[in-house]
Amino acid sequence: MDYMAVVIIGCALVTFIPRVIPALFIDKLDFSPKVDKFLNLIPYTALAALICPGVLTVDNQLWYIGLIGAIVAAGLAWKKVPLGAIVILTVVILIGVYSIVPFF
Amino acid sequence: MSRKDKFIDGCKKGIPITFGYVPMGIGYAAIAIKAGMTPLETISMSFLVYAGAGQIIAASMVLSGATAMAIILTNFVVNLRYFVMSTCVLNQVEESNTPLNILAAHVTVDESFAMFSLSEDSSIWIYLGIAITAWLSWCLGAWIGVVILDILPVIVANSFNISLYALFVAILVPAIKESRQIALLVLVTAVLNIVLGQFLGNWSLIVSTLLGAGIGMYIVDDEYILGGDG
Numbered sequence: 263m264d265y266m267a268v269v270i271i272g273c274a275l276v277t278f279i280p281r282v283i284p285a286l287f288i289d290k291l292d293f294s295p296k297v298d299k300f301l302n303l304i305p306y307t308a309l310a311a312l313i314c315p316g317v318l319t320v321d322n323q324l325w326y327i328g329l330i331g332a333i334v335a336a337g338l339a340w341k342k343v344p345l346g347a348i349v350i351l352t353v354v355i356l357i358g359v360y361s362i363v364p365f366f
Numbered sequence: 367m368s369r370k371d372k373f374i375d376g377c378k379k380g381i382p383i384t385f386g387y388v389p390m391g392i393g394y395a396a397i398a399i400k401a402g403m404t405p406l407e408t409i410s411m412s413f414l415v416y417a418g419a420g421q422i423i424a425a426s427m428v429l430s431g432a433t434a435m436a437i438i439l440t441n442f443v444v445n446l447r448y449f450v451m452s453t454c455v456l457n458q459v460e461e462s463n464t465p466l467n468i469l470a471a472h473v474t475v476d477e478s479f480a481m482f483s484l485s486e487d488s489s490i491w492i493y494l495g496i497a498i499t500a501w502l503s504w505c506l507g508a509w510i511g512v513v514i515l516d517i518l519p520v521i522v523a524n525s526f527n528i529s530l531y532a533l534f535v536a537i538l539v540p541a542i543k544e545s546r547q548i549a550l551l552v553l554v555t556a557v558l559n560i561v562l563g564q565f566l567g568n569w570s571l572i573v574s575t576l577l578g579a580g581i582g583m584y585i586v587d588d589e590y591i592l593g594g595d596g
Binding site: 268272286288305311313315328 | 382385386403404407410411415416420424435437438439445446448449450451453454456457464468470471476479480483484521524526527529532534537538539541543551552553555556558563570571574576577578579580582583588
């Protein structure tokens with residue numbers, strides 16, 4: 263097989279296998295309340311780890327671009343703006359921020 | 367609600383994800399094409415591997431001439447977090463069976479997992495609606511990318527980069543607003559990930575996610591946790 267085929271199929275397998283293992287065994291497991299609590303906490307901690315520090319690398323040169331974006335999104339979410347609108351508004355505001363960066 | 371209604375409801379819930387996925391998919395395609403991958407290879411990777419960061423790293427490694435084995439191993443490490451996310455999702459879903467679970471597992475990514483975990487309804491059909499919408503928009507992005515080829519201006523591309531983070535923040539903020547304990551847990555995990563990142567590199571995300579949840583066992587009261595049977 264050629265190089266790209268090996269890369270694609272190999273990556274597909276090593277990504278699919280960990281994802282699918284829970285699908286095959288989850289029905290046979292009955293988690294205790296403690297394990298359930300642990301699993302239910304993971305969304306919060308996973309999101310925290312995904313955002314921080316990754317958000318600071320949105321722009322490779324200007325770390326504060328991502329920070330501004332995160333603050334804007336948090337502010338909008340705090341005001342209960344719908345999810346889709348938050349994403350679009352944050353992108354538009356960042357394009358706005360970029361347009362004034364050259365003046366500083 | 368019927369299954370079909372739930373699925374369509376899930377698709378609607380998935381729309382905010384597409385705002386981030388189409389542009390990010392285009393960005394991935396730009397790197398893949400630059401690395402010499404054909405349009406077919408570029409799109410089939412999105413369809414078969416379906417891992418945002420994993421694919422972008424893989425395409426960058428192809429560009430820098432890495433061996434197939436190094437690329438596959440890196441993908442394994444970067445994508446191992448889906449094991450945790452898939453476990454969480456499948457522990458939460460209702461009205462499911464094994465074939466549906468397998469499909470659900472393949473379309474489990476950070477965004478579908480996050481959107482579903484913190485939503486009220488736990489039907490598999492809602493989840494499949496969210497996750498398949500996201501999956502197809504990711505492939506659509508790659509397709510648009512290989513067709514237009516021209517790389518977007520850097521400023522516009524960087525501004526689109528924020529979209530997924532904006533989504534993560536927007537999903538997390540209501541929970542933080544609701545509970546100081548969750549807010550504290552989020553802060554602790556964020557700091558943990560920054561510190562561990564210095565030593566663990568790619569492993570840091572999954573390690574701090576699990577350590578954070580372990581710490582959460584002690585600092586968060588049961589009543590503040592959404593999802594599951596809780």
